[in-house]
Amino acid sequence: MPDLRNRAGEPTGAVYGMVNMLRRLRADYHTDDVRTNCIACVFDAPGKTFRDDIYPEYKANRASMPEDLAAQIPHIHEVTRALGWPIVMEPGIEADDVIGTLAHVALQQGFDEVIVSTGDKDMAQLVNDKVRLVDTMKNAVMTRDAVFEKFGVYPEQIIDYLTLVGDTVDNVPGVEKVGPKTAAKWLAEYKTLDGVVANADKIGGKVGENLQKALDWLPTGKSLVTIKTDCEFELRRHIEEQLKAHPENNEELKQLFQRFEFKTWFRALGGVGEEEVAAKPKVEGPPDGSSMSLFDAPTQAVDSIETVCVQNQEQLTALMVELKAAADSKTAVAFDTETDSLEPMNARIVGLSFAVKPGVGYYIPLTHQDLTAEPQLPIDEVLAFLKPWFEDADSPKIAQNAKYDLHVMANHDVWVQGLMEDTMLASYILEAHKPHGMDALALRWLNYNTIKFEDVAGKGASQVTFDQVSIDTATRYAAEDAEVTLRLAHVLKAELDKVPELAKLYHEVELPFGQVLFEVERNGVLIDAAKLDAQSAEIAEKLKRIEEQAFEMAGGSFNLNSPKQIGELLFEKLGLPVVKKTASGAPSTDEEVLSKLAEDYPLPAKLLEHRSLAKLKSTYTDKLPRMVNERTGRVHTNYAQAVAVTGRLASNDPNLQNIPVRTAEGRRVREAFIAAPGCVLVSADYSQIELRIMAHISGDEALINAFNEGLDIHSATASEIFGVGLNEVTSDHRRTAKVINFGLIYGMSAFGLAGNLGITREAAKLYIDRYFSRYPGVARFMDSVRAQAKEDGYVQTVFGRRLWLPEIKSPNGPRRAGAERAAINAPMQGTSADLIKMAMVQLSAWLKTEKLQTKMIMQVHDEVILEVPKGELELIQRRVPEIMTQVAQLRVPLEVGCGMGNNWEEAH
Incomplete structure (x- = not known):
């Protein structure tokens, strides 16, 4: 189960999984039907069973239950009962035997069918015409034929099969070196274990010898793997009476779901009921209903939101009076835009909403296609009327995902100033690992269940644009958005103020950087569409040649885009080794597998080359020319500011951060990003920034000295490691x-380093040991940051950003190891993200102060790209590196490389 936790830090993943499985079973098998209305959830009771008496080493190798799982067992029992499932625990009898007995007795008592939900292979012995196994984790149903298909034996042979093979999970020995295929082969020939034993002298070779040695053990082994169907316990006599399915207890479930923070299920049971409202106020505001400054404390709860539809000039004027009064008192007002599109550069306004005080939201419908002929004010007149307020820097404003709203307003030539709070960014600074959409924030922080967009506009193919939503419905939805945003801003500000480092990062970095990103996106970048078209044609020719070469290597044609056909070709026809399998058990053909196989075989290398080029063509050379904005003639990416837990940006539509730079074709794509006439592109990027941050954070003297002396850090490390x-x-x-x-x-291990360098694991470990002996401060840092992550659940950047690691305490080994690796890198990557943001904020301010025409047009991790008029080039090349290197003082100097050219590739 995933390592889910509620805000109190309690693990909840196993509880979540149980709810999912038990609900699915009831839905799939109609357990409210009177003919199939007996159900039970069977747990092992504490203490020994008869198997421990037969074989003291039974289950001796099993690890103890993980602490996080043990802590959830009582809650699992609670939620199971609340879901209407009777719980069965019989002292001295394993759950398997209880299930086996109940299944057997149920059929004796006249039940038509028994469903056993389990992933345990031992249970296959229970299968017959009336007993089926269901594995909800794999969505698999095990019938008699399915048992044979999986094991090569029928259900009545499973006990004998398990006796021969043994069970490593339960520490039950089988016949040494006898695996599933051998056991199935013997039982196909001799039918039963007795038949195998009777013919043991006919079975030759090493396995025959091993069988002879195991003959005395086999009866004991068989008794251990046999599920008993005749256990004596009182419940078996009262199945119909004691195991009746009960309806779900909604009130109890609601309390449990609220505690465990299963928000979707909680909402489905009525969301925020009266009990929750009493426990946590829905709407907070002053007692007299006056406007609330963000700096005032809430004093009472307001029970509901009043929504006001502004449809005439008198109402608009009254709203404007409120907006001006708020500005005079320096009280922030929340606003939101409703639009006809999610594309920021193309979206047009359908309506505007505002909230001046808690409990009241206003909506101005402007371009609805309302068939009821509800009155709407002319959009141009409204925007002209409100433009002075929007563009007044002294009128403080609040928004959720403000960058989008800034674009929308700018599309109508309204340039918003005075943004004081962005609730999405405030949430991101507080809890980067959680969702930051308004619906999620309202439930998390206000315990308020919002109207969803799908509720008003529909879902899927039937969903309409917002201008087709009725004005009455739109008013309730849009006015609520602004009102909820206002309250969220207050609550989130209070939370941020508890941690001054986070508040400073929010106000001085993240919030102003959102404004910078708006400008960068707005500026866009020119591309040479003709050059990209030519590249597409060349790549198409190359793909055709690669395809022909692959066909020749394979000895016939196949679909290079079909994992199934590639798998059959590589592993069945050509007999290449299987590196790993997919979740369904099929040999994997993913990039990692093909890369491994490409070390020894030419065809996988061709397949990798084909995949790489095909992706480059479809994602960039074909697509980019179609993404040019008709109005601006440029490509405008969208930078997602609140996605990566490290603080880094994500770029999409198009993704400018994933253009491959290690291949000639990828670098040529960058050549198509060009400067405007009379300009050049300048690329400024931090050099070896994460290693410099490592030196600063770890405080390692040797590493710090190497950077301070201006040495080539890789040569300096080589000198230390190799002793030259x-x-x-x-x-x-x-x-x-x-x-x-x-x-x-x-966080690379010796195993990973060995793979990267093509050396033995022992040699890789020697290199790592030498590294840490020369740089002991780095080793100390890595140990301390892992410990901090496990203690706090997060690590921090130099500037105090919290980088959350939800899986750091996961009982799942690989997930926990991944989180531990992330804990080491996250402070470097996160600090690097902070530095480039701080630098861009300062660069933007400097460009404005100097009234320069230079524009920032792209950001890719540690690199910022500027479009520079040739007359400003000398100044930019001198000052930009200065600003970027002086943005913060570390123990080692920051270094910025600065290149220029007519296109991105030349400048980089």
Whole structure:
């Protein structure tokens, strides 16, 4: 189960999984039907069973139950009962035997069918014409034929099969070296275990010898793997009476779902009921109903939201009076836009909503296609009337995902000033690992269940644009958005103020950076569509040649885009080794597998080359020319500011951060990003920024000295690891050191390093040990940051950003290991993200102060790209690196590379 936790830190993943499975079973098998209305959830009772007496080593190898799971067992029992399931626990009898007995007795008592929900292979012995197994985790149903298909034996042979194979999970020995295929083969020939034993002297080879050795053990082994169907316990006599399915207890479930923060299920049971409202006020505001400054404390609860539809000039004027009064008192007003599109550069306003005080929301419908002929004010007149307020920097404003609203208003030549709060960004700073949509925030922070967009506009193919929503419905939805945003701003500000570091990061970095991103997106970038078209044609020709070469290697044609056909070709026809399997058990053909196979076989290398080029063509060379905005003639990406837990940006439509730069074709795509006439592109990026941050955070003297002395850090590391002078470092030494330097800050293990360098794991471990002996501060940092992550659930950047690691205490080993690796890198990556944001905020301010025509047009991780008039080039090349390197003082100097050219590739 996922490592889910509620706000109190309690693990909830197993509870979540149980609810999912039990509800699905009841839905799939109609347990409210009178003919199938007996159900039970069977748990092991504490204490020993008869198997422990037969074989003291039974289950001796099992690890103890993880603490997080043990803590959830009482809650699992609670939620199981609340879901209407009778619970069965019989002392001295394993759950398997209870299930086996109940299944057997139920059929004796006249039940038509028994469904056993389990993923345990031992249970296959219970299957017959009236007993089926269901695995809800894999969505699989096990019938008699399915048992044979999976194991190669029928249900009545499963006990004998398990006796021969043994059960490593339960520490039950089988016949040494006898696996599933051998056991199935013997039982196909001799039918039963007795038949195998009777013919043991006919079975030759090593397995025959092992069978002879195991003959005395086999009866004991058989008794251990046999599920008993005749256990004596009182309940077996009262199945129909004691195991009746009960309806779900909604009130109890609602309390449990609220405690565990299963919000979707909680809402489905009525969302915020009266009990929740009393416990946590829905709407907070002053007792006299006056406007609330963000700096005032709430004093009482308001029970409901009043929504006002502004449809005439008198109402609009009255609203404007409220907006001006709020501005005079420096009270922030929440606003929101309703539009006909989610594309920021193209969206047009359908209506505007405002909230001046808690409990009241206003909506101005402007371009609804309302068939009821409800009155609407002319959009141009309304925007002209409100433009001075929107563009007044002294009228403080609040928005949710403000960057989108800024674009929408700018599309109508209204340039919003005075943004004081963005609730999405406030949430992101507080809890980057959680959702930041308004609906989620309202439930999380206000315990308020909002009207959803799907509720007013429909879902899927039947969904309409907002201008087709009736004005009455739109008013309730839109006015609520603004009112909820106002309250969220107050609550989130109070939370931020509890942690001054986070409040500073929000107000001085994240919030102003949102404004900078708006400008960068608005500026856009020019592309050479003709060049991209030519590249597409060339790639198409190359793909055709690769396809022909692949067909020749394969000895026939196949679909290069079909994982199924590729799998059959590689692993069945050509007999290549299976590296790993998919969740369904089929051999995987993903990139990792093909890369591994490509080390020894030419065809996988061709398939990788084909995939890479095909993706480049479909994602960039074909698509980019179609993404040019008709109005501006430029491509405008959208930077998602509140997605990555490290603070980094995500770029989409188009994704400018994933253009491959290690291939010639990928670099040529960058050549199509060009400067405007009379301009050049300048690329400024931090050099080896994460290693410099590692030196600063770890405080390692050797690493700090290397940077302060201006040494090549990879050569300096090579000198330390290989024990040679700097002038004796070879290119191979430096390459190895570079992999180690970057690998270790990403938490790379000796196994990973060995794979990267093509050396043995022992050699890789030796390199790592030498590295840490030369840079002991780095080792200490890594140990301390892991400990901090496990203690706090997060690590921090140099500037106090909290980088949450929800899986750091996961009982799942690989997930926990992944979180531990992330804990090491996250402070570097997060600090790097903070630095580039701080730098861009300062660059934007400087460009405005100097009244320069230079524009920032792109950001890719540690790099910012500017479009620079040639007359400003000398100044930009001098000042931009200065601003970027002086944005913060670390223990080592920051360094910025600055290149220029007519296109991005030349400048980079």
